[in-house]
Amino acid sequence: MNHPIKVLVVDDDEVFRRRVCEALEYAMGITIAGEAQGRQEALALTHELRPDVVLVDIGISPTENLRIVAQINSSFPDIRIVVLNKDEQGQQVLDALRKGALGHLSRERAQSAELVHALCAASRGEAILSPDIAGHILDKVARERKNEP
Numbered sequence: 001m002n003h004p005i006k007v008l009v010v011d012d013d014e015v016f017r018r019r020v021c022e023a024l025e026y027a028m029g030i031t032i033a034g035e036a037q038g039r040q041e042a043l044a045l046t047h048e049l050r051p052d053v054v055l056v057d058i059g060i061s062p063t064e065n066l067r068i069v070a071q072i073n074s075s076f077p078d079i080r081i082v083v084l085n086k087d088e089q090g091q092q093v094l095d096a097l098r099k100g101a102l103g104h105l106s107r108e109r110a111q112s113a114e115l116v117h118a119l120c121a122a123s124r125g126e127a128i129l130s131p132d133i134a135g136h137i138l139d140k141v142a143r144e145r146k147n148e149p
Contacts, residue, residue: 005123007120008049010068011084016107019103020055020084023112041067046072051079052123057113058109061087062092066099074102080082084110086101090136094131097137103128130136 011017014037021032033051036042045133046054047107054072058065060084069081070149083096093104102122109132118128127135 003027004031005119006031006049006051006079007119008034008036008042008045008051008054008064010036010054012037012060013057016057020115024119028113030119032051037056039064039071041107042068042072043075046076046079053080053082055084055117055119056096056101057084057107058092058096062095066095069096069101070099076133079134080125082118082122082128084128090133090140093133094137094140102126103131104133105130106130 007024009017009020009032010018017035021035023033024030033049034045036045042054042056042115056065056068056070069083072079072081081101083093084105084107085092085103096104102125103118105118107135109130121128
């Protein structure tokens with residue numbers, strides 16, 4: 001990609017959202033296109049700004065924020081989505097992946113370098129899962145497979 005990756009950051013928690021934006025602000029190859037707090041704002045800014053990647057924290061309001069993932073994926077299939085959440089919420093990550101997210105990072109453990117790596121990978125269409133959640137998801141998929149007829 002020849003141009004900086006435009007990122008829209010969506011998080012209900014303004015303090016955390018600002019921290020994420022500050023962490024990415026000086027990253028080479030990344031530009032913060034905008035910030036959104038809720039679903040309507042996220043969808044409006046996605047439409048207006050056409051970011052390359054939307055970073056959505058699904059942990060605080062999972063039902064509402066999973067709707068954001070689904071609606072962005074449905075309306076803008078070329079825009080990549082990476083989700084953040086707490087480590088113990090593996091089912092929410094699986095739900096986000098099913099709704100179109102391309103990757104996941106742990107809200108508690110994601111450092112600036114990991115965020116940049118994940119956003120760059122997502123912009124290229126590469127899937128990214130935090131190691132902390134990958135095991136949970138693989139276990140869940142294996143259990144589901146065993147229960148199939």
